Amino acid sequence: MPALSDIQIRDPFVLRVPERDRYYLFGSTDPDIWSGPATGFDTYWSTDLADWHGPIPAFRPGPDFWSRTQYWAPEVHRFGGAYYMFATFTAEGHCRGTQVLRSENPEGPYEPWSDGPLTPRDWECLDGTLHVEDGEPHMVFCHEWKDVGDGEIRSVRLTPDLRGTIGEPELLFTASQAPWARPLDRPGPTAHVTDGPFLHRNSDGRLLMLWSSMGEDGYALGVAASETDRLHGPWRQAHKPLWPADGGHGMVFEDATGRLLLALHRPNRTPEERARFIEVEEVPGGMALR
Numbered sequence: 001m002p003a004l005s006d007i008q009i010r011d012p013f014v015l016r017v018p019e020r021d022r023y024y025l026f027g028s029t030d031p032d033i034w035s036g037p038a039t040g041f042d043t044y045w046s047t048d049l050a051d052w053h054g055p056i057p058a059f060r061p062g063p064d065f066w067s068r069t070q071y072w073a074p075e076v077h078r079f080g081g082a083y084y085m086f087a088t089f090t091a092e093g094h095c096r097g098t099q100v101l102r103s104e105n106p107e108g109p110y111e112p113w114s115d116g117p118l119t120p121r122d123w124e125c126l127d128g129t130l131h132v133e134d135g136e137p138h139m140v141f142c143h144e145w146k147d148v149g150d151g152e153i154r155s156v157r158l159t160p161d162l163r164g165t166i167g168e169p170e171l172l173f174t175a176s177q178a179p180w181a182r183p184l185d186r187p188g189p190t191a192h193v194t195d196g197p198f199l200h201r202n203s204d205g206r207l208l209m210l211w212s213s214m215g216e217d218g219y220a221l222g223v224a225a226s227e228t229d230r231l232h233g234p235w236r237q238a239h240k241p242l243w244p245a246d247g248g249h250g251m252v253f254e255d256a257t258g259r260l261l262l263a264l265h266r267p268n269r270t271p272e273e274r275a276r277f278i279e280v281e282e283v284p285g286g287m288a289l290r
Contacts, residue, residue: 001050004275007044011073011127011196011249012263012275015083017106018256021047026058026074026085031271036070041087043107049255049277059085059101066116066253067091073196073249075086076106077130079137084162084263086139088126092132095121097142098128103145114163117157123147127249130162131155131199138163140172140209140231142194145184151175151194151209155231170232172209178222178237180244196221196249202282205229208283210287212263213247219268221248222285238286243278252280252287264290271286 004097009027016023022045029042040061044054060076067089074087101110106175119125119141128141136157143152154169177179178275184191195212202208207226209255212219221243223237243250247256247266254260262280265273279290 001002001053002044004277007052007272007275008273009275010265010273012265013073013251014253014261014263014277015074015076015106016253016255017078018108021256022106023253023255024049024076025054026076027265027275027277028072028074029055030071033070033072033090036069036071036271038067039177041071041074041085041110041230045107048093049261056107058103059086059110060085066113067095070096073127075129075198075251079130079132079162083110084113086115086128086130086131088115094271095119095124096144097121097123097125098139100163115207118158118165120169127196129157129198136160138231140197140199141169142197145191145193147173148174149189150192150214153194153197157212170279172233172237173237175213177235178213178224179239180215180220180222180237180241182215184214188191192267196251198230198251202253202287203228204282204284206282206285207231208287209235210242210249210250210252217245218249219246220244221250221262221264225285230290242280242287242289247276265286 012027026270042055043058044052072088085101101112112163124144156169157166160193220241251266
């Protein structure tokens with residue numbers, strides 16, 4: 001029965017299923033997610049967040065699936081009585097994008113649900129997440145720096161069945177708007193990364209977004225707050241990152257005792273990355289480590 005320290009995983013996402021008294025851990029689980037043929041996504045389950053059962057194959061591509069490499073950042077959301085996985089895929093001759101998969105069970109198996117990516121087919125995109133506002137589903141995602149230089153966070157409304165989009169993507173903010181974000185250390189034009197958006201509504205109604213970029217000390221995670229508490233914003237960036245060094249792509253979840261936990265991966269080096277759970281608290285206008 002593996003512990004978290006035994007599980008190589010990036011982009012961790014925890015789904016709590018109270019009626020089963022279980023937590024399900026998803027993430028980028030291929031040993032080398034950067035190159036070579038992809039295996040798929042695995043999941044692990046636990047009752048105490050310490051000892052984990054698995055791996056269980058959550059998604060394995062069929063012979064006709066369009067992507068064979070770089071399977072990234074699966075998130076699983078319960079919506080309308082089923083479970084939907086938002087995951088990033090790429091392929092030669094195709095732009096990277098987020099596709100929706102579906103299962104009747106939290107552990108899967110997940111099957112393709114949308115007809116390919118829901119992100120624009122001619123944009124390099126990643127890390128789509130589900131946000132429901134006034135009963136209407138939206139996908140928040142990253143438009144990559146590879147296209148635009150200053151990485152973007154955008155949103156697009158989804159059809160009620162999560163199989164398509166309605167209207168054009170809306171720009172929410174760019175990476176360089178965060179005082180803590182630093183450009184990539186690379187030759188050529190200045191470029192800022194956006195990774196891993198995740199929406200959380202505080203108990204006082206404040207709408208927050210966790211997202212990652214490069215900070216003063218490497219990969220980091222920050223928090224933005226919507227000034228209207230609505231998805232369209234405008235979004236105000238925290239001055240300092242919530243997690244400042246060598247870790248990121250986070251989300252928050254509530255455990256069975258009511259604690260609010262931040263899940264992220266650290267360090268940011270393959271194959272050393274592991275999931276970490278850190279207790280956080282809601283504070284006026286944002287979130288803080290406890």
